[in-house]
Amino acid sequence: xxxxxxxxxxxxxxxxxxxxxxxxxxxxxxxxxxxxxxxxxxxxxxxxxxxxxxxxxxxxxxxxxxxxxxxxxxxxxxxxxxxxxxxxxxxxxxxxxxxxxxxxxxxxxxxxxxxxxxxxxxxxxxxxxxxxxxxxxxxxxxxxxxxxxxxxxxxxxxxxxxxxxxxxxxxxxxxxxxxxxxxxxxxxxxxxxxxxxxxxxxxxxxxxxxxxxxxxxxxxxxxxxxxxxxxxxxxxxxxxxxxxxxxxxxxxxxxxxxxxxxxxxxxxxxxxxxxxxxxxxxxxxxxxxxxxxxxxxxxxxxxxxxxxxxxxxxxxxxxxxxxxxxxxxxxxxxxxxxxxxxxxxxxxxxxxxxxxxxxxxxxxxxxxxxxxxxxxxxxxxxxxxxxxxxxxxxxxxxxxxxxxxxxxxxxxxxxxxxxxxxxxxxxxxxx
Amino acid sequence: xxxxxxxxxxxxxxxxxxxxxxxxxxxxxxxxxxxxxxxxxxxxxxxxxxxxxxxxxxxxxxxxxxxxxxxxxxxxxxxxxxxxxxxxxxxxxxxxxxxxxxxxxxxxxxxxxxxxxxxxxxxxxxxxxxxxxxxxxxxxxxxxxxxxxxxxxxxxx
Numbered sequence: 001x002x003x004x005x006x007x008x009x010x011x012x013x014x015x016x017x018x019x020x021x022x023x024x025x026x027x028x029x030x031x032x033x034x035x036x037x038x039x040x041x042x043x044x045x046x047x048x049x050x051x052x053x054x055x056x057x058x059x060x061x062x063x064x065x066x067x068x069x070x071x072x073x074x075x076x077x078x079x080x081x082x083x084x085x086x087x088x089x090x091x092x093x094x095x096x097x098x099x100x101x102x103x104x105x106x107x108x109x110x111x112x113x114x115x116x117x118x119x120x121x122x123x124x125x126x127x128x129x130x131x132x133x134x135x136x137x138x139x140x141x142x143x144x145x146x147x148x149x150x151x152x153x154x155x156x157x158x159x160x161x162x163x164x165x166x167x168x169x170x171x172x173x174x175x176x177x178x179x180x181x182x183x184x185x186x187x188x189x190x191x192x193x194x195x196x197x198x199x200x201x202x203x204x205x206x207x208x209x210x211x212x213x214x215x216x217x218x219x220x221x222x223x224x225x226x227x228x229x230x231x232x233x234x235x236x237x238x239x240x241x242x243x244x245x246x247x248x249x250x251x252x253x254x255x256x257x258x259x260x261x262x263x264x265x266x267x268x269x270x271x272x273x274x275x276x277x278x279x280x281x282x283x284x285x286x287x288x289x290x291x292x293x294x295x296x297x298x299x300x301x302x303x304x305x306x307x308x309x310x311x312x313x314x315x316x317x318x319x320x321x322x323x324x325x326x327x328x329x330x331x332x333x334x335x336x337x338x339x340x341x342x343x344x345x346x347x348x349x350x351x352x353x354x355x356x357x358x359x360x361x362x363x364x365x366x367x368x369x370x371x372x373x374x375x376x377x378x379x380x381x382x383x384x385x386x387x388x389x390x391x392x393x394x395x396x397x398x399x400x401x402x403x404x405x406x407x408x409x410x411x412x413x414x415x416x417x418x419x420x421x422x423x424x425x426x427x428x429x430x431x
Numbered sequence: 432x433x434x435x436x437x438x439x440x441x442x443x444x445x446x447x448x449x450x451x452x453x454x455x456x457x458x459x460x461x462x463x464x465x466x467x468x469x470x471x472x473x474x475x476x477x478x479x480x481x482x483x484x485x486x487x488x489x490x491x492x493x494x495x496x497x498x499x500x501x502x503x504x505x506x507x508x509x510x511x512x513x514x515x516x517x518x519x520x521x522x523x524x525x526x527x528x529x530x531x532x533x534x535x536x537x538x539x540x541x542x543x544x545x546x547x548x549x550x551x552x553x554x555x556x557x558x559x560x561x562x563x564x565x566x567x568x569x570x571x572x573x574x575x576x577x578x579x580x581x582x583x584x585x586x587x588x
Contacts, residue, residue, distance in 0.1 A: 370440075377436045385470070390472070430449075
């Protein structure tokens with residue numbers, strides 16, 4: 001192992017990364033052996049996966065649990081008297097309780113099981129439509145993923161609402177000084193992301209939620225980038241509704257959740273209708289089932305729900321605090337090495353403790369797609385593009401950025417491979 | 432280079448990317464079209480100045496990756512002196528060949544540096560970058576034939 005100038009294991013005030021190997025001050029990644037995909041090669045080279053903000057990889061336990069569901073328990077849920085139906089229902093409902101516990105939510109009815117964070121945010125927006133009048137205001141932020149922006153744009157257009165946005169400072173943080181002016185007595189909803197999927201910024205959700213609540217607004221939080229990567233407690237965040245996806249948290253695709261306070265969930269109208277979500281139906285009337293089933297029309301992704309608890313088990317086995325320390329270490333190291341390369345613009349807060357486990361950057365001489373293509377040739381998987389955040393990229397003044405993002409399995413060697421890959425790309429382009 | 436990067440980023444492509452031909456906007460275009468690739472945010476403006484149905488000058492101003500920029504540069508060089516119909520046939524042939532596993536552009540189309548771009552078809556996610564200027568050209572020709580000056584085109588591979 002080559003010598004390094006100094007340890008970047010952890011910034012001051014943070015415990016050293018728990019994954020550090022004795023004596024070398026470098027982290028080899030956590031639980032790598034449990035992620036079978038990390039053993040495969042890409043273009044004949046070892047896979048260096050730096051795209052966990054798009055989707056994390058899945059441990060054997062999750063893959064096995066999903067397969068086991070189909071092998072041993074497959075049946076539809078909440079209907080049928082047979083043994084398999086009872087087992088499937090039990091697994092599906094266990095996931096709901098497990099998610100609730102993970103986020104510090106006491107009542108399982110506060111967890112709506114859906115197909116992803118996007119579905120959850122669409123339910124939040126669509127479900128509140130009947131509570132809103134023309135001229136009511138929605139406050140979003142300048143760093144939202146389209147999933148927490150476009151549903152509100154569509155709602156505002158349909159209902160004649162006023163959409164306001166909290167701008168992003170040059171330092172990549174929300175401009176909180178603008179918040180008092182942007183909140184009004186007409187503000188009904190404040191929708192914001194916990195962690196920006198481009199800037200990495202961790203937003204002060206509790207502070208913003210308190211200000212919103214003083215104006216009587218509801219707070220909807222997109223926690224897609226935070227759950228499983230940093231400690232998330234539903235009550236502590238002060239959210240009324242919180243959305244996240246299982247697949248960014250080492251869980252299966254096709255599964256996500258809307259977590260809410262009982263009062264807020266009771267306000268929501270269903271946005272999808274059909275089987276499972278009703279109480280009584282006649283030829284021309286229908287009444288809804290209780291919360292949360294009224295929001296879960298149709299056959300859900302039971303196999304994914306059966307598998308997701310294994311992902312949360314993994315996180316809790318290491319503890320989310322330890323995973324967080326690990327991501328801070330990798331993020332700080334990445335920031336330092338990218339800065340040292342020169343010629344790159346890095347986005348968001350420089351302090352790794354103030355950001356999630358990702359770094360986005362731009363090379364003015366090398367388009368993001370060309371760079372990502374050449375990194376791929378070296379086995380390094382990153383995301384390039386606007387990351388479903390076009391307004392933010394307009395604010396940054398670039399069409400596309402490259403993003404490296406981390407999971408518990410990433411190592412300092414992965415970051416070194418990224419840096420070597422950028423050098424290679426520059427050599428190909430002669431820049 | 433490894434893993435087909437030689438086929439994608441050939442020296443002739445990199446040269447067109449570094450020094451794009453026809454990258455100056457025309458003062459008096461007879462036809463113009465804007466091309467956009469929504470999935471990656473790449474944008475270009477293509478302009479043609481014509482004598483009758485023959486292209487006298489062409490300009491492609493690209494804000495995009497090396498493949499899109501090089502493809503636009505090659506286009507600007509290749510279509511000058513061709514009729515609108517000939518330019519469109521070249522565009523059709525190029526788009527077709529990128530969606531075939533093998534095959535080349537016919538010599539009678541005088542494809543010039545465009546041959547160097549055919550390697551893009553090994554990278555399905557980049558095909559849309561290479562075809563963007565050519566789809567935009569088709570839109571401009573259609574606009575011109577319909578007596579309009581401006582057109583817009585949006586593309587996915």
